[in-house]
Amino acid sequence: MNTTTATSHAPSNPGGAARFVATQTLLALDARHPYVAKSLIDAQDMHRTVMSGFSGWVDNDSPGARSQMNILSTWTADLRQARLNLVVQSSVPADWSGIPRAALAEPPETLTIDRTFRAGDRADFRTVVNPVRSIPAPPGSPPKTRGTRVPHTRPEHVKAWFSRRLQPSGEPATGPDGVTRIGGNADTERLALRMLPQVSSPAPHKGLRIARAEIKGSLTVTDPKTFVAALTQGIGHARAYSCGLILVR
Structure with a gap:
């Protein structure tokens, strides 16, 4: 692997x-x-x-x-x-x-x-991700109040989450919405996606709940340096809790 x-x-x-x-x-x-x-x-x-x-x-x-x-x-x-x-x-x-x-x-x-890896290389991959979206803090909240992360629970929303991180050839490594891309592109219609059970932790981490989804498919490398960065550092949140590793072969 x-x-x-x-x-x-x-x-x-x-x-x-x-x-x-x-x-x-x-x-x-x-x-x-x-x-x-x-x-x-x-x-x-x-x-x-x-x-x-x-x-x-x-x-x-x-x-x-x-x-x-x-x-x-x-x-x-x-x-x-x-x-x-x-x-x-x-x-x-x-x-x-x-x-x-x-x-x-x-x-x-x-x-x-x-x-x-070189541009144009193809690699089959598997990854388990923590697909979440951020909801801004309500109006009137104290300055620097962080928004709330809400998990995606529907496969089509998870697929959209992953698609935002794909990087078509010639596109920059950071998307227009500020999302870091992965240096590779894929046919999203051919992706296999499976929702996984949530993992959590009891006291003293009662608030820790990690939504997970498995994504499998084939990637074409478009930006080798960024692709290697994604393999090395992972993608998305909850990387300390076994999410974000991209395994390729």
Whole structure:
């Protein structure tokens, strides 16, 4: 599995190439083990499981530790086989020795990804995203009051959310509405989209609820540098909670 943010409003140079380098680990975990079962029902615990592999790379109190190491993840649950399949991507190697041995259904499988992308390259992809829209704060709210993020719950709205991030050839890396694009384009009619169960966290994170949707399809690279940025940094919100990783092959 193969599975950085441009801000220029001028069209990016479609020529040239960009190199994507990362490490990915597939963790096959026993969903019946308490260590794994807790991660399945608590999004914050899943985040801790992912971050447990990267102790010591940055100071414990360093803000944005996840983004500094470009840590992204995604997971699927096979309830019939009682498996949690967790993919973790990062720009630094991980150490998974802290996971209880009994929680591992199989030894961790680690890959080094080193791939060069050029304009016109095609890649099949899968991503799980947190599709949300922002509602501005009501009139009369105090200055700098943040708006409210509301999840999209209908597949057609999720498809529109993703379409805004596509980048047709010759278009800039930032859309007219300020959305960061992904350096690739796709036939939206051929995208496969599936709404996934929401994940949440109990106390002390009672307000944490993450809407999720899975998108699969084929992308054509239009802006290699921006495309590699999207692969490295992910897309959308909730990247700390296993959303936004684009896996390509």
